[in-house]
Amino acid sequence: MSEIRWGPIKQKWVIIAAERSLRPDDFITREEPIREPKSCPFDYGNEGITPPEIFAIRTDGSRANSPGWKVRVVSNKFPALRIEGEMKREGVGLYDYMSGIGAHEVVIETPEHKKRIHDMTVDEIKLVFYAWQERMKDLAKDNRFKYIQIFKNHGAQAGASLAHSHSQIIATPIIPSTVTNELIPCKEHFSKKERCLFCDVLKDEILRGDRIVLLTDFFVVFCPYDSFFPFEMWILPREHNHDFTTLNSDGLYQLSITLKDVLTKLLNLLNDPPLNIVLHTSPIQRLSPSHPDYWRTLVQDYHWHIELIPRLTRIAGFEWGTGYYINPTFPEESARLLRDV
Amino acid sequence: MSEIRWGPIKQKWVIIAAERSLRPDDFITREEPIREPKSCPFDYGNEGITPPEIFAIRTDGSRANSPGWKVRVVSNKFPALRIEGEMKREGVGLYDYMSGIGAHEVVIETPEHKKRIHDMTVDEIKLVFYAWQERMKDLAKDNRFKYIQIFKNHGAQAGASLAHSHSQIIATPIIPSTVTNELIPCKEHFSKKERCLFCDVLKDEILRGDRIVLLTDFFVVFCPYDSFFPFEMWILPREHNHDFTTLNSDGLYQLSITLKDVLTKLLNLLNDPPLNIVLHTSPIQRLSPSHPDYWRTLVQDYHWHIELIPRLTRIAGFEWGTGYYINPTFPEESARLLRDV
Numbered sequence: 001m002s003e004i005r006w007g008p009i010k011q012k013w014v015i016i017a018a019e020r021s022l023r024p025d026d027f028i029t030r031e032e033p034i035r036e037p038k039s040c041p042f043d044y045g046n047e048g049i050t051p052p053e054i055f056a057i058r059t060d061g062s063r064a065n066s067p068g069w070k071v072r073v074v075s076n077k078f079p080a081l082r083i084e085g086e087m088k089r090e091g092v093g094l095y096d097y098m099s100g101i102g103a104h105e106v107v108i109e110t111p112e113h114k115k116r117i118h119d120m121t122v123d124e125i126k127l128v129f130y131a132w133q134e135r136m137k138d139l140a141k142d143n144r145f146k147y148i149q150i151f152k153n154h155g156a157q158a159g160a161s162l163a164h165s166h167s168q169i170i171a172t173p174i175i176p177s178t179v180t181n182e183l184i185p186c187k188e189h190f191s192k193k194e195r196c197l198f199c200d201v202l203k204d205e206i207l208r209g210d211r212i213v214l215l216t217d218f219f220v221v222f223c224p225y226d227s228f229f230p231f232e233m234w235i236l237p238r239e240h241n242h243d244f245t246t247l248n249s250d251g252l253y254q255l256s257i258t259l260k261d262v263l264t265k266l267l268n269l270l271n272d273p274p275l276n277i278v279l280h281t282s283p284i285q286r287l288s289p290s291h292p293d294y295w296r297t298l299v300q301d302y303h304w305h306i307e308l309i310p311r312l313t314r315i316a317g318f319e320w321g322t323g324y325y326i327n328p329t330f331p332e333e334s335a336r337l338l339r340d341v
Numbered sequence: 342m343s344e345i346r347w348g349p350i351k352q353k354w355v356i357i358a359a360e361r362s363l364r365p366d367d368f369i370t371r372e373e374p375i376r377e378p379k380s381c382p383f384d385y386g387n388e389g390i391t392p393p394e395i396f397a398i399r400t401d402g403s404r405a406n407s408p409g410w411k412v413r414v415v416s417n418k419f420p421a422l423r424i425e426g427e428m429k430r431e432g433v434g435l436y437d438y439m440s441g442i443g444a445h446e447v448v449i450e451t452p453e454h455k456k457r458i459h460d461m462t463v464d465e466i467k468l469v470f471y472a473w474q475e476r477m478k479d480l481a482k483d484n485r486f487k488y489i490q491i492f493k494n495h496g497a498q499a500g501a502s503l504a505h506s507h508s509q510i511i512a513t514p515i516i517p518s519t520v521t522n523e524l525i526p527c528k529e530h531f532s533k534k535e536r537c538l539f540c541d542v543l544k545d546e547i548l549r550g551d552r553i554v555l556l557t558d559f560f561v562v563f564c565p566y567d568s569f570f571p572f573e574m575w576i577l578p579r580e581h582n583h584d585f586t587t588l589n590s591d592g593l594y595q596l597s598i599t600l601k602d603v604l605t606k607l608l609n610l611l612n613d614p615p616l617n618i619v620l621h622t623s624p625i626q627r628l629s630p631s632h633p634d635y636w637r638t639l640v641q642d643y644h645w646h647i648e649l650i651p652r653l654t655r656i657a658g659f660e661w662g663t664g665y666y667i668n669p670t671f672p673e674e675s676a677r678l679l680r681d682v
Binding site: 001002003004005006007008012013015016017018019078079080081082085092093094095096097098099100147149150151152153156157158159160168170172173174176177178179181200201204208225226276277278279280307309314315316317318320321322323324326 | 342343344345346347348349353354356357358359360419420421422423426433434435436437438439440441488490491492493494498499500501509511513514515517518519520522541542545549566567617618619620621648650655656657658659661662663664665667
């Protein structure tokens with residue numbers, strides 16, 4: 001029997017369709033792999049093809065925009081939003097307009113063209129997370145930005161247009177609706193109970209156990225009760241923390257171990273599926289604790305996490321019409337299969 | 342320069358990314374077409390392979406579940422929701438559970454295996470719309486259902502798993518969030534101004550003209566200011582009407598002319614792109630006008646419409662993280678290209 005489920009964080013109904021009950025082998029066929037350019041702009045020696053680097057990790061004393069880097073961050077050559085220009089907001093009849101101000105950067109995660117993130121060592125993955133943090137801290141200084149979204153698209157069906165392993169950073173002058181939709185129930189929960197909603201969910205999931213994929217001393221990985229997608233997983237720090245940029249070096253190392261572990265599980269179970277990796281963290285906080293409005297902007301009731309979304313099903317007419325998803329695999333079954341890999 | 346836009350109906354920001362400014366030829370390559378089963382369950386003679394028919398249009402006196410039909414409606418063999426069973430709602434710790442009660446039907450739009458909807462005559466398309474209406478009226482009698490979602494997936498990338506032209510009907514025991522999200526601003530607008538929000542948008546669009554694709558005496562087709570997708574189009578009746586099932590025979594005929602016209606434009610401009618066709622209409626209204634709570638459930642401030650979504654771009658990490666879309670084509674440019682086909 002199918003179930004219609006609802007969770008307190010996403011606050012959206014999802015249909016878990018038992019009749020369809022897909023198994024790992026049943027999922028959609030892949031289209032052809034990403035077409036590779038003749039010369040990859042992310043390879044050593046091609047630094048001149050990309051926009052100039054904004055940030056790089058180099059330990060060999062090499063010069064900017066030359067080989068020798070381990071992780072390299074550049075502006076997106078075809079940015080969705082641009083950092084230059086005046087921030088305008090105005091009404092246009094019934095509509096609202098804002099100039100396309102923001103930042104759009106690319107994190108080249110490795111110089112090795114064929115190395116996927118799950119092929120990297122834990123130390124290499126840690127450098128990627130470190131680069132994310134450094135760029136977030138720097139972009140947060142720009143007063144026009146309210147949120148910084150970091151994500152990684154792996155595989156053509158997940159939206160990647162280059163095969164060379166990379167992630168993207170987009171800073172926006174608005175707080176995205178998905179973030180607001182999570183912040184509101186978190187704030188409500190906290191104001192009633194003085195507890196973090198995510199912490200309560202975590203505690204409950206660890207107690208039940210049947211949706212847990214991986215549990216370390218520092219991180220929990222589980223398939224949410226109301227997963228929109230088959231094999232969807234969330235990685236959360238066990239200790240409450242709203243802001244990803246405050247995670248220290250040990251934390252980054254532990255997170256890297258955890259990510260490598262779950263990606264290896266996915267790779268083995270589902271034959272390297274197309275995948276989105278999406279960071280959820282608190283919006284940029286501008287005010288110092290001594291400011292009288294500090295409490296208004298405080299989002300310490302949030303809990304940063306990473307969502308892993310294997311792209312195995314299609315978004316079709318039902319989803320566009322309703323905003324609800326049909327997930328053909330029970331999260332408990334996804335978790336069991338992933339645990340047992 | 343990119344623009345960040347917001348419209349009063351969807352109330353979500355969208356990034357129109359000028360730097361990417363894709364042209365019809367630039368869009369993503371298609372994967373291989375849908376794999377055809379050896380014997381298509383939707384062809385004449387195979388009526389026994391599908392669940393028994395719920396509704397059919399037959400003019401030759403042929404028997405149910407045998408050839409001779411023009412449009413045939415059957416239960417989905419792998420339903421997301423089932424009509425049988427008890428409607429249970431209960432809390433499960435922090436979560437909410439509802440039994441998977443609903444209806445999931447398939448409208449086989451033609452017996453001709455290779456005929457796409459844009460190959461059909463206007464009269465044939467009208468029969469499909471008529472079947473939609475008849476099934477909606479019948480399903481509305483079931484008190485457990487609150488909304489009936491009708492949609493059509495055309496092409497593998499749009500989620501179709503069978504190539505034979507068909508649409509789907511899902512009746513749900515909840516009002517979907519996308520529908521609620523449109524109903525709320527409509528109700529607010531109406532309560533302030535005693536006018537329909539959609540009617541105001543329509544009037545403004547017709548006046549401006551640059552986002553209009555097609556304008557007949559009865560219907561308007563336009564690319565919304567805040568289109569999430571390239572070449573997204575909305576078809577609206579020019580005369581205010583909240584409920585698709587009340588459209589009369591002439592209206593259905595005019596709608597069929599309009600749909601055929603815009604689908605032919607899409608076909609020619611974009612080489613038969615994968616496409617979702619999604620009906621938006623008011624939730625089921627249960628109370629008679631004499632009931633004291635009638636006004637509470639009245640949704641006459643809504644305006645039914647059909648959304649056409651060509652599936653040319655990928656939903657990637659940014660969209661999952663933010664709930665916002667990056668549209669690489671200005672709606673004014675989409676409309677101009679479609680007008681000029």
